[in-house]
Amino acid sequence: MSSLIGYYSLIFGVGVSILVIFFSIKNFNDTQKLDTKVISLVFLQLLFVIISFSGLILSFVNSDFSNETVFNHSHTTKPLFYKISGTWGNHEGSLLLWLLVLTLFIFVFLLRSKNQPKQYKILTLLFQQIIIVGFFIFLIQTSNPFNHVFPVPKEGLGLNPILQDPALAIHPPILYLGYVGTSIIFSSALAAVCSNNITKIWASHIKKWVLVSWIFLTLGILLGSIWAYYELGWGGFWFWDPVENVSLMPWFALTTLLHCVLVLEKKLILTSWVVVLSIATFTLSMCGTFLVRSGILNSVHTFANDPERGLYILIFLFILIFLSFFIFLIFHKSENDNSKTFYLLSKETSILVNNWFMMYFLSVVLIGTIYPIFLEVISSQKISVGPPFFNKLILPFLIPFMLAMAIGPKLKWIKSDIEDKIYLISFFVISLILSVLIIRNLDINFLYNTILITAAFYLFFITLRDFFHRKYRNLSQITAHFSFSILILSILFNNIFSSEVITNLKINETYQAQNLKINFESIEQENKQNFKAIRGKFIVEDQSGLIEVMQPELRIYNQPNIVTSEADIKTNIFTDKFMTMNYVQNQDYFNIRYQVKPFMIWIWISTILLCLSGCLSLIRKKYEN
Structure with a gap:
């Protein structure tokens, strides 16, 4: 029943989107004030998407295996928390979450833009509705989260165990708040260009959206990095994985845009930078969506889906890029940028230097991510850029x-x-x-x-x-x-x-080095709700005589039947001590990996401070020189 309600809510949502576009165009030149009917329709659109998303959550919570998405990504023994997070831990559910944030942000934008020119608000709404309708069609036609399975299975296939983690459960929603926030910046910039509204007042207005998107994108990347550190067992915070890179690229563009908007708020310069970066930031966010969901990238993070979905996103993305740059070339007036002289020693020049460095870093990451794909298409050669x-x-x-x-x-x-x-x-x-x-x-x-x-x-x-x-x-x-x-x-x-030791040990064996001693003391087993834990006990003694008890785990999940390695990490203010164990097939010993990672916690603390700096800027009434 919840799946049926969710599906029809999507259909009604498309209908409301068409009404929003119709009344927005009709209301474009009528009065000086935005028609409350349009705002009511936008709220109704948001309400339908909330109902649809809630229907999918209920289907997961109730283990409704008549729903294909639930069948593919859930199981009755899965804890409730992961049943709920499983809603967006898949392709269909994550896109529905995208749509939810899209409709939420445009509704908040209209409520928070009462003092902005009416035509600018309507144009922003229209550009945002183009994106929203595109996602509605994408969901209903190629990625319906409410497809029916008959006969109804008694059990589901389960969620990938490495996704059953608290950090990764909240990572996608926060990351999407950053990604989708760039859509408002994109729509707003195009509307400002069309209505000739790129002013200091507009910069102050849009700065808040840039900051909100930047804060959430930074937090999302941080959570993903922390998850990869302790869950994947690699012992690092960043691996230049392609899916990591596609979240980093819009961050570079958004950081550059933030600096440009802060300058524009003080002086009417760098307008071309602001518009182009607004377009580029959203384009890069959409490119990440395309690469993750097209099956092109090979990564632990990707949703391995058929290329038809990726093709839809690619065509939709090209339409948006063509539309935005056409508007930029036709409507944007760049004389403001060229009417100012930039002296070598000035704040304006330092911002430009910052911009070019950030664009260089962005280009390196883009080439390193995209080049292997093009090389494989052209020459069928596979290379890894690490x-x-x-x-x-x-x-x-x-x-x-x-x-x-x-x-x-x-x-x-x-x-x-x-x-x-x-x-x-x-x-x-x-x-x-x-x-x-x-x-x-x-x-x-x-x-x-x-x-x-x-x-x-x-x-x-x-x-x-x-x-x-x-x-x-x-x-x-x-x-x-x-x-x-x-x-x-x-x-x-x-x-x-950093230092690392990799060795094979049996129970009661000891690894001895000049400055390190690892004793494999014992193993114990424990049955959990949806997995069996095999926990090793290791006594680690370093050259200073400090003794640590490390207890890494192997987890054998019942559905799907997968074995994962869970690291044990001892953290203090200066150093992380990191250990994983893996079973060596057909042998009676285990592969042990022990790492000492200095200053790891300061990587997390510094990134949190970065987010705090954005919050400080957001709550200040005026950006001071």
Whole structure:
């Protein structure tokens, strides 16, 4: 019954979308105020999608296996929490969640835009409805979450065990809030271009949506990274997996857009940057949707579905790109960008430098993700682009980027001189000495790593000083740059000082090295609701005599019948100790992987601080110079 209600709610939602478009066009020139009938219809559209999504949740909670989506992705023994999260842990349900956020955001946009010009609001609504209708059609025609199965199975196939995790359960909704928020930015930018409404007031208005999208996208990426760290058993926070990359690319574009909007709010410049980045950010979000759902990418994150769905998204995406750039070329007036002279030492120039660096990083990630796909299509050769490619092309450019981040905020608008040269030079010398002391005794590239760490320390010290020197002025900007410096330092130290031991052990055997001892003490079994846990007990002693008890697990799930490896992680403020165990087939020993990962927790803390900086900017009434 809930599936039937959910399906017909989608059909009614399409009908309401057509009415919204009709009355919006009819109301375009009638009055100075947006017709309440249009707002009521948008609310009704949202209500139908909420009913549809609730119907799918109820089908999962009740284990209604007459619903094909529930049958493919649930099981009666699955805990209630994962039954609910299983609603969006699949292709059909995740797209319905996309649609829910799309309709929610446009309704909130209309409520929060009462002081904006009426024609601008209607145009934004119309562009957003094009996207919404496209998703309605996509769901109903190719990805219906309410398809019926007959005869009704007694049991479902279950959810992939690696998706049965709290972090991954909340990761998609938060990530989608970031992705879908870019659709409002996209629609708003096109509406502003068409109505010639790109002003400082519009920048202040759209800045809130940019910040909200940026905060949620950052949080979503963080949760995905934490999940991959402890669930996949690889022992790292980022692997340049293609699906990781498709979430990082819109983040680069959105971060650049945020800086441009903040400038536009102060001065009427960089309007072309703002419009193009608004289009590009949403395009990259849609590209991620296409790549994940087309079956093109091979990743642990992807929804392996038939290419027909990917083809629909690709055609829909090309239509949106063509429409947006046609509007940009016809309606956008760029004289404002060209009427200003940019001096070398000015805040405007520092923002442009920031933009070009971010676009370079974006290009590297885009090429590294897309190139293997095109190569396979053209030559049938399969290649893997991994961390060495990205590290070699990105890390060297982080050095001037971080130096620009440290000095740029010290500059003034229009024309400036670098003030307080003594403390800038002093901090650079201190950073260089610290880096040399850290790197000197390590068997790594001395010059390259010294310069890289020096730049990160330099940004850290400059922004740390600003916390006290500026007395909470520009607090959001200082917090963002400070947290970014901690993030880079944590990543660098994590990479340099990490250590790993991989060995095979039987019960009661001991691995002995110069500075490490691992004793495989015992194994115990425990039956859980939908899996059996095999837990090992290891006594780990390091060179300082510190003893840790590590208890990694193997989990054997009943439906689907899959074995997963669960890491045991001991965390303190400086170091993570990470251990996984895997059964070696047809043998009586286990493969043990033990890693020491310094400063791992600071990677998470710095990213949370980044999100906090966005929240600070969001609640401030005025962006201060």
